[in-house]
Amino acid sequence: MKPLSVRIGGFGGQGIILTAIILGTAAVKKGNLYAVQTQSYGSEARGGECQAELIISDKPINSPTTEYKDIFVALFQSALDKYLITLKKKGTLIVDPKLVTKIPSIEANIYQVPATETAIKLGNRIAANMVVLGFLQKFIKMISKEDLREVITSMVPKKFIDINLKAFDAGVHFAEDLEITMEDIG
Amino acid sequence: MNKNIKHEGRRIKSGIHFILGNYAVVEGALAAGCNYFAGYPITPANEISELMSKRLPEVGGIFVQGEDELFSIYSVISASLAGAKSMTATASAGFNYMQEGIGYASAVEVPCVIIDVQRCRGENFATQADVMQMRWGASGDYESIVLAPSSAQELFDFTILAFNLAEEFRNPVIVMSETTIALMRERVEIPEKESIEIYKRMYTSLTPEEYLPFKAKNNSPPEFAPMGKGYHTLYTLNYRNEDGTMDWDAQGYKKLYQRITGKISENKDKICITESYFLNDADAVIIAYGSEVRPALDAIEMARNDGLKIGMLKLITVWPIHENLIKEIAKNIRRIFVVEMNIGKYAKEIERLCLPFCPVTNITKNMGIIHTKEEIYAAIKEAW
Numbered sequence: 001m002k003p004l005s006v007r008i009g010g011f012g013g014q015g016i017i018l019t020a021i022i023l024g025t026a027a028v029k030k031g032n033l034y035a036v037q038t039q040s041y042g043s044e045a046r047g048g049e050c051q052a053e054l055i056i057s058d059k060p061i062n063s064p065t066t067e068y069k070d071i072f073v074a075l076f077q078s079a080l081d082k083y084l085i086t087l088k089k090k091g092t093l094i095v096d097p098k099l100v101t102k103i104p105s106i107e108a109n110i111y112q113v114p115a116t117e118t119a120i121k122l123g124n125r126i127a128a129n130m131v132v133l134g135f136l137q138k139f140i141k142m143i144s145k146e147d148l149r150e151v152i153t154s155m156v157p158k159k160f161i162d163i164n165l166k167a168f169d170a171g172v173h174f175a176e177d178l179e180i181t182m183e184d185i186g
Numbered sequence: 187m188n189k190n191i192k193h194e195g196r197r198i199k200s201g202i203h204f205i206l207g208n209y210a211v212v213e214g215a216l217a218a219g220c221n222y223f224a225g226y227p228i229t230p231a232n233e234i235s236e237l238m239s240k241r242l243p244e245v246g247g248i249f250v251q252g253e254d255e256l257f258s259i260y261s262v263i264s265a266s267l268a269g270a271k272s273m274t275a276t277a278s279a280g281f282n283y284m285q286e287g288i289g290y291a292s293a294v295e296v297p298c299v300i301i302d303v304q305r306c307r308g309e310n311f312a313t314q315a316d317v318m319q320m321r322w323g324a325s326g327d328y329e330s331i332v333l334a335p336s337s338a339q340e341l342f343d344f345t346i347l348a349f350n351l352a353e354e355f356r357n358p359v360i361v362m363s364e365t366t367i368a369l370m371r372e373r374v375e376i377p378e379k380e381s382i383e384i385y386k387r388m389y390t391s392l393t394p395e396e397y398l399p400f401k402a403k404n405n406s407p408p409e410f411a412p413m414g415k416g417y418h419t420l421y422t423l424n425y426r427n428e429d430g431t432m433d434w435d436a437q438g439y440k441k442l443y444q445r446i447t448g449k450i451s452e453n454k455d456k457i458c459i460t461e462s463y464f465l466n467d468a469d470a471v472i473i474a475y476g477s478e479v480r481p482a483l484d485a486i487e488m489a490r491n492d493g494l495k496i497g498m499l500k501l502i503t504v505w506p507i508h509e510n511l512i513k514e515i516a517k518n519i520r521r522i523f524v525v526e527m528n529i530g531k532y533a534k535e536i537e538r539l540c541l542p543f544c545p546v547t548n549i550t551k552n553m554g555i556i557h558t559k560e561e562i563y564a565a566i567k568e569a570w
Contacts, residue, residue, distance in 0.1 A: 001340060021371060023206070028204040028373045037371040062480040063559050064370055 003057035004140065005066040007086060008132075009079030010099070012041055015129035016075065020052035022133060022151050023143065029037045030147035036061045051079060058141065068104045071139055073132055074100050075115070092139060096128065111135070111178075118170045127160075127167035132170020138180055145172055197245045198382065201559055203374045207338040207367040208233035208275075210374045211301055212241055214345030219380050220299075221247035222265035222272035224258040226280060230310050230365045231303040234275040255280045259287030259300070266291075266298045267386070267421060268413050270363050275301035278316050279322070280309075288358050289324025293420040295400075295407050297352035297387070299345065303363040311554025312365040314476055314560035315528040320360050321505045327443045331359045331457055332505040334475040338372035344502065350385035351457060354405035355449055362504060364527070366477040366556050394418070401428040405448035450506055460506035461500040464490070468497030470521040470570070472549075473512070473536055475501040477556055478525045484559035489566055496523075496566060504532070508556065509539055516540035521569065525549045525562055 006023070008016045016037050025033040034057050041050040053069070055061050063170045072087040074080035082099050087093060089107050097112040115131035130152065137145055149165060156164045198217045205213070211234050215223070223238040225231070235251065242249040248265075252258035258274045265272040281302040285333060291298055298442040304316045304563050316323075320332045320450060331351050333344040348359040390397050390409040402408035411417035420430050425439045450457065463486065465471065474482045479500045489496045499515060501508070517524055522540050524533035530550040537546045549565040 024371055025204040029202055032202070034373050035371075037204075038369070062484045064366065064477070064480060064556065065558075067558060067560065 001058050001075050003055055003059075003061065003066075004071070005069045006054045006071045006073070006136075007051060007069045007083055008040075008054075008073040008075070008108075009049075009051040009083050010075030011079075012050045014050070014075055015126065017041070017052045018155070019133050019136075020054045020127045022148065022155060023136070023140065024054055024056070025155070026143045026147045026151045030141050030144070030151065032154065033058055033142060033177050034061050035122065036064045038064055049078065051083065056140065058142075071136070073136065075128070076100065077102060094132065094135065095136075096132070105116075113171065113174055115171070118174075119167050122163055122166050122170065124160075127163050130164045130167035131171040131174070134168040134173070135175045137172060138175035138178055191210060193245050196241075198376060198379045200376050200378045203376065204371055205338060205374050206233055207341045207363065207370050207372065208220075208303070209237050210338040210372075211275065211345050211361070211363065211368075212237040212343040213374070213376060214342040215299070215349070216241055216245060216247075216374065217342075217379075218346040218349035219271045219384055220273050220349065221245070222250075222262065222270040223247070223274065224250040224252045224261045224265075224272075225275050226252045226255050226258050228277045228280045230305055230368050231275045231277045231280075231301065231363075233297055233368075234301060234303075235354075238275075255283035256287065256378045259284040259298075262300075263287060263291050266296050271297075271353075272298040273301065273345075273349075275303065276305045277305045277314075279305075281316060281319070285319075285324040287328075288360075289326050289328065290423050291358045292324065292328035292330070292446070293326060293423050295356040296358070296421070297349075297356050298358050299348045299352055299361065300358060300359045301345070303365065305365050306554045309486055309554065310365055310369075312477070312556055313528060313552070313554065314362075314364060314478065314526050315395050315531070315552075317362070317475075317504060317526070317528065318531050327447055329357075330505045331355065331357055331446045331450060331503070332362050333359065333459075333502060334362045334504045335367060335502075336475075336477050336479040336500070337367060338370060338374050340502075341367060342376065343375050346379075346382060346384075347348075347459075352385050352402050353385045353503065354407075355453070355457070362476060364477050390417075398428045399430045400426060400442070402445060405445060405452040407449055424534045454506055454508060454510075457503055457506060458511070459502040460508055460511060461502065463496065463500070464495070464497035465499070465515065466497075467519040468519055469495045470497075470523065470566070471497040471515055471519050472496065472523045472525055472562075472566075473501065473532075474498060475504050475532070478527055480564055481557045481559045482525045485562035485566060488559060488563045494566065494570060507535055507539075512536065512539045513543065516543040519544055522546045523549055523566060523569070525557060527551055527556060 116127040119128040
């Protein structure tokens with residue numbers, strides 16, 4: 001397989017790094033693949049800029065970052081503005097329309113996932129990242145929904161497992177009718 | 187120590203993990219038998235202390251958050267003398283403070299492991315700028331053993347290796363970590379306990395009356411005596427004779443430091459570990475260490491796809507430097523490239539060895555971020 005590179009960007013407290021860790025953990029521990037995850041964030045507990053990068057491959061990964069990403073998930077306008085330039089031409093852009101309102105016209109497959117709105121309806125806006133993860137799963141074929149559900153269950157605090165899984169399932173549902181081929185990803 | 191034997195089973199977490207490089211250090215240390223850790227908070231090394239504070243008590247070890255770096259290094263030295271396998275972790279600015287202790291540990295021949303997660307001055311960005319400080323950062327004569335991991339897996343593997351080399355040569359061993367790999371999550375395979383080799387400390391068979399604490403064969407460390415069993419040794423930084431007394435003796439001083447440095451420099455075959463890539467048909471060779479090995483390997487793939495025959499010597503042991511091997515390589519190729527993340531420090535050492543035989547081109551990046559493969563390949567093409 002071709003290595004797949006993903007960037008998730010937003011602000012601190014959205015669970016951006018956790019989302020990348022869950023994906024990486026599922027890839028390595030369930031899929032027996034290789035993954036490298038890096039991040040950068042401000043010193044604030046909530047509110048500072050935050051982004052995570054993940055590369056998944058069936059072979060050991062040398063360079064820990066890639067210049068251009070196959071998939072970019074933007075969960076805040078400033079993250080989109082800053083990192084859109086690092087999305088591959090014809091790559092996949094996933095945004096939360098509540099938090100990203102201005103998307104320049106670009107050559108990319110753009111998906112709008114109402115993650116925050118869905119999470120609020122489910123009872124806690126903090127689970128928006130799981131909606132995104134459920135949606136993202138459709139694009140990362142080597143990791144199954146079941147594996148991700150297991151990893152979520154093992155990694156989030158007990159009292160939040162239920163809402164996180166519900167949010168994840170909602171994200172899976174949003175992607176259900178999409179027909180995605182590897183060419184669509186980039 | 188190790189009273190909680192029932193928890194020993196938690197020491198080695200065999201299996202496949204997706205963990206932070208800093209966590210891999212902790213798991214490696216525990217697998218090597220570490221049972222004492224002291225450290226003072228500093229980014230980007232904090233996750234080492236954080237996990238140690240949780241994991242060490244689980245296996246009956248002792249974790250201490252020191253009041254500063256000096257306490258940390260000296261308590262690690264003391265714990266080692268008392269029989270523990272001990273370690274500290276810090277980052278560049280904190281590593282400065284530890285030099286005095288490292289000099290002392292080298293002079294009195296105490297095994298211990300120091301992790302330096304290099305960072306840019308005052309910032310958490312990636313660098314390899316401490317590479318020369320790791321060699322001779324302290325005053326006085328000594329030789330360092332420094333290992334440079336390039337991944338979370340190697341942080342695990344080389345931390346074990348560091349403990350083993352420290353015990354075998356009775357010398358501090360520094361693991362040269364970097365922000366890049368320390369704060370990266372990666373696949374780490376922790377083997378079964380049985381397949382992890384551990385060097386066990388040997389103690390003297392002599393009685394306290396016969397035992398001379400600093401008597402040793404040429405280029406070898408002396409034998410340890412167990413603490414609290416009637417052997418009295420003064421571990422002083424000052425010159426001491428073989429019996430441990432402190433009368434100045436110029437010839438003895440010369441001999442002592444010949445042995446302390448010789449046990450490292452004359453055992454390079456054992457200590458210097460390298461990995462070679464495509465050296466057989468190489469016209470030019472990259473020399474790299476630490477995380478920079480990774481984009482360098484990708485750059486080699488790009489170069490080879492374009493027909494440029496380039497190979498790589500990856501230095502696992504950065505100090506002592508593998509002089510003979512590097513000279514031999516330089517004799518048979520057209521050019522050496524040194525890839526590093528600083529102003530070009532190790533390159534000067536490579537120049538010293540290689541310039542009589544071939545030109546050396548320095549590929550440096552000093553911007554708080556690792557090279558991309560494209561940057562390395564562009565520099566190769568420019569000099570080719």
